[in-house]
Amino acid sequence: xxxxxxxxxxxxxxPAGTDTQHQVLIGPGEAPSxxxxxxxxxxxxxxxxxxxxxxxxxxxxxxxxxVVIGSEEHEVSKGDVVFIPAxxxxxxxxxxxxxxxxxxxxxxxxxxxxxxxx
Amino acid sequence: xxxxxxxxxxxxxxPAGTDTQHQVLIGPGEAPSxxxxxxxxxxxxxxxxxxxxxxxxxxxxxxxxxVVIGSEEHEVSKGDVVFIPAxxxxxxxxxxxxxxxxxxxxxxxxxxxxxxxx
Numbered sequence: 001x002x003x004x005x006x007x008x009x010x011x012x013x014x015p016a017g018t019d020t021q022h023q024v025l026i027g028p029g030e031a032p033s034x035x036x037x038x039x040x041x042x043x044x045x046x047x048x049x050x051x052x053x054x055x056x057x058x059x060x061x062x063x064x065x066x067v068v069i070g071s072e073e074h075e076v077s078k079g080d081v082v083f084i085p086a087x088x089x090x091x092x093x094x095x096x097x098x099x100x101x102x103x104x105x106x107x108x109x110x111x112x113x114x115x116x117x118x
Numbered sequence: 119x120x121x122x123x124x125x126x127x128x129x130x131x132x133p134a135g136t137d138t139q140h141q142v143l144i145g146p147g148e149a150p151s152x153x154x155x156x157x158x159x160x161x162x163x164x165x166x167x168x169x170x171x172x173x174x175x176x177x178x179x180x181x182x183x184x185v186v187i188g189s190e191e192h193e194v195s196k197g198d199v200v201f202i203p204a205x206x207x208x209x210x211x212x213x214x215x216x217x218x219x220x221x222x223x224x225x226x227x228x229x230x231x232x233x234x235x236x
Binding site: 002003006007009034059061067076080081 | 202
């Protein structure tokens, strides 16, 4: 692919999340180093505390959320940039009445998600 | 860093561009695999045809532009996802009256830019 629109890519539920979907905008089979995804959490949705084996580089497109990263807690909104190191526990809880949407880039390769405290 | 806002990061001119600035949102010293940058081109601005030694994964945040990628020409706008393989000639010319803004992720490591036809 060279160009595609975000609205033309299928959104799929994220099993570990609540009212959370994601879409793969540039997949690991399309680019050599890293993948680009978008996550959409409906108002009231989120992701519980978990770890991944790969780091996340994120950019908030819309909405607000409380994001826990290790021992820190942040309220994030449009234009915020979030870096989550590999292995660091993190969670998302939407705030307000509109969907929370963000881009999330991850390196290609295997990723294991583990819920914390389960 | 864990969280920072795009408006708190310095924008610097891109020497090869016209009315084009960029900012490093997550730098190669902060993340192990790839960097996240934002480019802002004022109306009338752009970048001439050039190559880079690294691939680009891009997401359009605002505005419109004509983007050439190899032998293809695309008009892109908000929500468009653009992949430019390493070594592929590409250029940007803004369209309309508002700034053209996009995120651009690149793998860490040396990158050489070469203008095409100069």
